[in-house]
Amino acid sequence: MRGEEGERISYHEYKQKLKKITEEIKKEKKKKTIHKNKQNENLIKLEEELNRLNALYNNDEGCKGDNIFNRNEAGNDGDRDNVDEGIISNGPFTENLYLYSEISKKTLKNRKKMQKREMEEEKNDRTKNKEGEREYISLVEMLKKTNKTIYSIAADGNCLYESILHQLRQKIINYKYDKNHFFHLMNEDEFSLDTIDLKKYENKKNFDFAIFQDMNPHDLTCEILRFLTSVYILQNKDLFVHFIYDEEGDNAHVGRRKTYKGITSGCNVPCYRNKERSEIEITALSNILQKKITVYDVNMTISYGENYAEELFICFHHKLYALGKHYNSVVDL
DSSP, X not given: OOOTTOOOOOHHHHHHHHHHHHHHHHHHHHOOOSOHHHHHHHHHHHHHHHHHHHHHHHOOTTOTTOOGGGOGGGOSHHHHHHSOHHHHHHSHHHHHHHHHHHHHHHHHHHHHHHHHHHHHHHHHHHHHHHHHHHHHHHHHHHHHTTTXXXXXXXXXXXXXXXXXXXXXXXXXXXXXXXXXXXXXXXTOSSOOGGGOOGGGGOSGGGOOOGGGGGBOGGGOOHHHXXXXXXXXXXXXXXXXXXXXXXXXXXXXXXXXXXXXXXXXXXXXXXOTTOHHHXXXXXXXXXXXXXXXXXXXXXXXXXXXXXXXXXXXXXEEEEEEETTEEEEEEEEEO
């Protein structure tokens, strides 16, 4: 290839590289895959590599009329004898160029499809962003009427729990319990969701939620709240069974058991793309913390745990982020 000192790629090196790239293209085309977009991207990359190779070989500034027989790099006389008219017209060189021509047409078509898809995705993202902005402004105006506003929470999959934690830390000043009481309840020296077996806490006798309504909120974490939510749902199946079911199940009870297991086992991962599921978790959190939780929404305002005196305020966004639903905390102006 043309190096730093201006050396050109030799014909024989060019032919070897050309053969290698075209074989890779053939192999890529023969692949049977459901990931057509990825395959198209690979073909485009190979075509670009082939373009660079041809440009490098043909790039002879001031000597563009030279043919392969005039190049010093063609080798000795024996080598030049091998580059006869038969090889040029019927050999792998012309076959490769023909293949390159055919592939160029297809990859160009694929590239146009990819560009069109990217433009459509970008347009959809812009539309969603505009809708999200309008929704956000409407929610801010709605909250102003109650002398409140939005406190932004990071969109990292923990937004519901982080919103609740922010509210608790804003409102709870006096408390009776701390993390040591939690560890004593768990009979552990430390806590991690990765090492927890939820089935161990399915029996109500093995776990008491009483301390969490008066616990230091700075000792609570998203992991702890997820764990408490999972255990509460497990211990109160009758309360949630009507909200957790599998419509595709052949048997209603079997379907419920299957989906119920999925709901509880999934509480240790970010999962707030599903509004119905988060409503179940808000209900559980309200009962665990013994707090009324009011959720502001541009469509309606819903309160969970109406019988509790202390109240927490959060808000729900349908279209604020392209990835899905989002929760923020709500504070006084």
